[in-house]
Amino acid sequence: MLKKNILRNFYSIHSEQYVLASLILYNNSWNDIYYFLNIGNFFFKNHQIIFSIILEFLNLNINFDIYSICNRIKVCSKFNFLNYLNYILQKTPNPYNIVYYAHIIHNTYLLRKILLFSNNIINNILNSEKININEILYVIELNVFDIVKDYLKEKNNSYLLSGIFNEYFLNKNFFKNFYISTGFKDLDNIIKRISGGDLLIVAGRPSMGKTSLSLNIAKHVSDKYNLPVIIFSMEMSSNQILLKILSCILNEDQDFINESLNSEILNNFNKNCLKIIYSLKIFIDETVNLNIMQIYTKCKFLIKEYGSLGLIVIDYLQLMSSINPTQNRVLEISEISRSLKCLAKELNIPIIAISQLNRNLESRTNKRPLISDLRESGSIEQDADIILFIYRDEIYDSKNLLNKNVAEIIVGKHRNGSIGTASLYFFDNKSKFSDF
Incomplete structure (x- = not known):
């Protein structure tokens, strides 16, 4: 079985905090990371909740801050989101490195996926009385294909018109x-x-x-x-x-x-x-x-x-x-x-x-x-x-x-x-x- 402490090296609480704070301070910074970052990339449940509320506001094209976010979070009894958001905002003076930290979140998420599916494959092999190699290879291919698709999302497919012109004609x-x-x-x-x-x-x-x-x-x-x-x-x-x-x-x-x-x-x-x-x-x-x-x-x-x-x-x-x-x-x-x-x-x-x-x-x-x-x-x-x-x-x-x-x-x-x-x-x- 995969021990939980192994995953400690495959997330970054600092990166997740930085991205959330940057989005709250500068709502428009979402335009730099929208094409690859999603809720499931965040490791911490509370960060997933905050990010999901941020996405709601972004999809509605509504400006937001920590107060509007906390008002949308209904279950606050066990965790003080307002204090926590104030804390991470103080740690994040500017959003200029949001792309860098968003990549860290996304890449560590992919590494966790690789670890988890590899662990499942190993367990299936060790615990199966009769090993079906074709089925195992199929599952491996399916998971690898899924991970590659997620990784390719990180590519920025937007190109300056002049760059396309140079490629096309020169x-x-x-x-x-x-x-x-x-x-x-x-x-x-x-x-x-x-x-x-x-x-x-x-x-x-x-x-x-x-x-x-x-x-x-x-x-x-x-x-x-x-x-x-x-x-x-x-x-x-x-x-x-x-x-x-x-x-x-x-x-x-x-x-x-x-x-x-x-x-x-x-x-x-x-x-x-x-x-x-x-x-x-x-x-x-x-x-x-x-x-x-x-x-x-x-x-x-x-x-x-x-x-x-x-x-x-x-x-x-x-x-x-x-x-x-x-x-x-x-x-x-x-x-x-x-x-x-x-x-x-x-x-x-x-x-x-x-x-x-x-x-x-x-x-x-x-x-x-x-x-x-x-x-x-x-x-x-x-x-x-x-x-x-x-x-x-x-x-x-x-x-x-x-x-x-x-x-x-x-x-x-x-x-x-x-x-x-x-x-x-x-x-x-x-x-x-x-x-x-």
Whole structure:
């Protein structure tokens, strides 16, 4: 068990007193620490009570002092808040170091969280008759992810406009590091480029080529920009994904490759094609029911190992599991899509998430997808920066030869640009898209 005296080194009564006194003396000093400090960060119960009253006044935009705070605290019989507040105010002559002391409060709070969850893990291991290593690792990942999210709150994400201007126009590596193209001219002419932090949804009915288009873009990114790409495939196996990529690169029918691929035929393949295959930094993860925390952990590992990531592909969004499962799947999908957008922004990496469409469009005369057709859409349309729909008329009218091998890529949403439709050739048996 974790002894209480161990926690003595992981709080600072002086810092908590300083921050409370600074807020009382100068109410506006809250503007310097609002983005990361909350009630739970305070160690002492009385400090939590005082801070909660201060937050009430701040939220109501009402000026406050020690008397207004004490009037709001109803239970004062066992503790004299008025004397205590007078005492800490005398110790705090100015609020100019409030950010420094607020960081101390927040950091010691995180250390306590680490201690407590580590202690729980140790107790579970020591007291369990049968140890489930997968469950233990899951709990560790969950807690670490939660602590990292709390720590990242300390980052000040406010930047001076001139600083953004300098980064945008004067940094020579800016465009290389932060923008990628799809590799298809007509599509790039509409969406221009995919930015780091963008969430791109690729949606369509079954057999439209959603996975193939995403893999084509992933191959292009890894090949052109020489950046690692990770594909989370919760539906297909890694061998199936490999076969699709091989078929696209070698321009050969998948069945031919699957039936004939051996050392003799491999030696006869074009050497340039083999060079491409071995040069691609494409990672395939076929773990099922992934949640956002597991994706975050795996991506951070690759970034640490290789220095960067060019693209994350998720196939597909509706197969992901929620960290907080509920009986309402729409709410879960909303949580997942918001988390993916946050992940893309935090890592500054574009994410392509493949999404299913509901069956409603099948009953329409014009079966071209609309944003309302997104399955269990929730907040997908709000969270996505770009939504691409794939429509192939030959799926519904196979006799019309004019539509054979033609795919319409409909840009249904583009947060930072125009929408429209790009036509591409799609060779299903080769999992290959090409310019029209």
